[in-house]
Amino acid sequence: LKKTPANKLTRDETARTAVQVIMDGAFQQLAETRYSMAKMHKLLEYMIADHKIAAAALAENENRLLSLLERFYAKHNPLKVKEVPDLARLFQGKEHVLNDRLRKSYKVDLTNFEDTSSAHYSDKSADTGNKGQDS
DSSP states (O other): OOOOOHHHHHHHHHHHHHHHHHHHHHHHHHHHHHHHHHHHHHHHHHHHHHHHHHHHHHHHHHHHHHHHHHHHHHHHOGGGGGGHHHHHHHTTTOHHHHHHHHHHHHSOOHHHHHHHHHHHHHHHHHHHHHTTSOO
């Protein structure tokens, strides 16, 4: 058997240690990457949840605007009722512009109309709610 020189053993040991340090670093980096990915995944879940909430609120607001425009045009210009879905999409988030145009054309806007129409509807429901009941 050949005897291995001491400096070769030292070099091998140094190389093994270096490889171990590199591997430890790689595993540490991998663990940190996994942790970062888990954090990113959680952040994306929160963003998706926020997006769903915002989309639901937007849809609710669009439906409210659609309903309000349908009642408005049914009263003020029935021929335009068929255009209401397009108008609701076009003016979504720009109700102030829509109200300016309605005021110019009809001398009333959705804010005034909404107040009077909801009061009108609540008066109607109160009237129908009392009919048929013994007093």
